Amino acid sequence: MTQGEAYLDIVWRQFRKNRPAWIALWLLGPLFLVAVLAPLLASDEPLVFHDHGATLYPWFRGLWNPEQPVDFVFNMALVALVPWAVVTAVLSVLLGRRGRAPSAGWSGRQRVLLAAALYALAILALVATFALFPRLRPENVYYSRSFAEEEHNDPGECHGLYAPIPFGPAERDLPARFRPPGYRKADPETWTKATDAAAHLLGTDNGGRDVLARMIFGTRVSLTVGFVAVGIYLAIGIVLGATAGYFGGKIDMAICRVLEVVMLFPSFFLILTLVALLGRSIYIIMVVIGLTGWSSIARLTRGEVLKQRSMDYVTAARALGASHGRIIFRHILANALSPALVAAPFGVADAVGIEAGLSLLGFGVPPPAPSWGALLELGKDNYAYWWLIIVPSLAIFLTITLFNLVGSGLRDAMDPRLRR
């Protein structure tokens, strides 16, 4: 007997045959990892600090009390990463990996219960860790000291373990402004802290901040803007498009007219105007991209729903007593979602580009926050600061290209005519 193959399995198999898209998806993995692991990669706080025999964990200060709210979300993901990885590893051993034959003896409900129990255990373990090691607790890790300076002043009694890049994304060093890649303070006479011996691998910016650290933390901003904006407009576009397509008539008429108005707006300039009026904020950028980007999603979904609406299975579901909501959002959308989903990676690429463009024009994320576009803006007036142009441009270019490749791979995988 043939084993049933779900639509998504077919799409996934097709997607894997598309080399560039498959590689791009793999390269996006490290990008997300960099975003989540950013404080582990670059931090001015030592991970562990021995101070006259006592052990402190100053790095946690940055985790629980980040300067940017965006960072808090990613930091929580970082904290959850370890228990999540452990539980997932245990589950995959116990239940067999996806794709292989599931191990006998576990029914669907037992699997769910097992997974839930393990995740609960992991959360308990996390709580227990904080209970057993009070120094790890958020309220015990607020320090207003510069550990690197203490270590510099008292190297005999203090010793710290630092992240590979011992600079924070917002750590200023005004004497070292606009230094090229590889710059380090060569003269130990000028050192004021223990980490001054380390090199700025990608140079420094106008505040003497380490460009590599800012690039790493900038990943968080770019990905957040991309995903939240696309999330907003996918939600709006799918709901409005499906409603218009399913009910037709006056509702369709009304939604389509609104859609046309939104579509006719040059959205970049609308965003520019709104940001100028409302102020510079990452949230305003995300919401405005979200509120102006839904028209194409709505149009695609409407067309697809219109096609599905006249299918017999819709009448059959109606004849079974299914409500309109159930029919639209379960029966029809399951068949009509692919165009909207294909548009999503392209949308993320666009949003990343828009955020960078706004920052380049000085309308982007406000200054202390790290942003690729903002770095680019610093370099744009003076070619002597070439690293401020090349590094962020490359990052923006690569990110947009990767998302576009994944998008086109997804589009091809979902197109039955291109099946191989």
Next chain:
Amino acid sequence: MPDPLVTIDRLCTLFDTDEGVVRAVDDVSLVIPRGKTLGLVGESGCGKSVTALSILRLIGPPGRIAAGRIELAGNGRPLVLTDLAEPEMRKIRGGSIAMIFQEPMTSLNPVFTVGAQIAEAVRIHQGVGRAEARRRAVEMLRTVKIPDPELRARDYPHQFSGGMRQRAMIAMALSSCPKLLVADEPTTALDVTIQAQILDLLRQLQAQGGMSILFITHDLGIVAEMADEVAVMYAAKVVEQAAVGPLLSEPLHPYTYLLFKSRPGPGRAKGGRLDTIQGMVPSPLRLPGGCRFHPRCPFRQPRCEAEEPALRKIRPGHWARCHFAGELPLHD
């Protein structure tokens, strides 16, 4: 007719089109007896399916039920389906009245497993949990004689043959033990052997559950096999109605008679051409005056063009819509 389950009284279903109002069902009155099968026969476009969809109130814009009353007999007072609010009507659909369709190939949602779709029908009407619904879905698949129901419940519709899909549709329709099953040409898209199996299955399930069936078809052989009562529709109106025996042996309306004459069968000269009914089905926008069948009727008289006949009782339990019913030489 004793003990009606569903009574359709002077139903008019209209479609508003750019060219004008199409009367798809015009003044149709039918009674579906409890536990019996009413066959509804007619050419394509005569209003059979629209009648069925009207019972379930599944006529969407541009169509509308303009007049008439449909009653469902219950334990106490009959439910007037034409007056029910939409949420109430939803409980009827798939609950007391279920429907199966002509195209089993497209009537199942391609992206969900067959088991999940039957389980969903169970969950909508019986408010049971996921696992219980799943169990009943497998049970229903067993009832409609799908081999290995536990395994096949996990299959997607494309892994089912046409006959199996129609069985799955029947399983879905019967999952809440409906009082009436509306079967809209359920075997038209299937080949003849499968057709016979499905008809057997339906008869068996009817005998077990005591449900009524409204059986829509254009195949008179199937009507002879399945129906207890038969109504023949032509151009949105019922032209003849009787128990199946009298209707087949002594038709009273020329249209019914000509339909019988135009089917192949034993006792027909080899190599000869099949008889046809001359002319075309009239456009629903330009129906002929008088008797709607008169342009195609070999027995037409001047009166037929001038005056529309009423549906008259010619014999006990036998109605016909013809001025000359009972007077015409309608036998070979």
